[in-house]
Amino acid sequence: MNETKTYTGGCHCGQVRYEVKAGIQDVVSCNCSICMKTGSFLAFVPAAAVQILSGGDDVKDYQFGKKHIHHMFCPTCGIRTFGRGAMPDGTEMYAINVRTLDDVDLGAFKVKEFDGKSL
Template identity: 50%
Template sequence: MTIHQGSCHCGRIRFEVDGTIDSGLSCNCSICQRKGSLLWFVPRAALRLQTPESDTARYTFNKHVIQHVFCPTCGIHPYGEGKGPNGDPMAAINIRCIEGIDLAAVPVHHFDGRSK
């Protein structure tokens, strides 16, 4: 299993995440379209913050089931937290925030979140 390093733009939020990035999800819901995230879903236990959680800010909307985590300094959204379809805690990692990744090599799946 690979350990990936990631951060927001200014580095205030840093993290490690375990797993193989086999695809990314591009969603067209109102928030994802605006922030331009490319998401990779992992069990929440695979994500380890390297900086204090108090350095993050959170935003929820609509059904308030996903916590969109962002940096209050630079505004970048490195990940979100919620529950997977089976009810287990999950994290949606913005792979654009992972160091050294070749985004062109990641297959992208499109999700119509606008219609949900």
């Protein structure tokens, strides 16, 4: 198990900022239509591990398909910092786009492929 670290991240313009406390080891590379177009690498964490520092009231919500996931993005620069949803057991979670974390080495994470296109 990876040790819990505190990460900060945000969008390109800085309007949306967040903090996440998690032991991120793996990231998911999904081939669904939105992840392919945005190039997201996702780490799934409990909602309690995420604190929105700024811009939380301003983010825009995009949903598609079955509308289970809230794809949140900055209204100014359009960057998708995270998504919100629920695990199959109903636990609220965030899907953090690790590409929006500050000062991380993306090569340090193990990438797991997910076939979201087939859902």
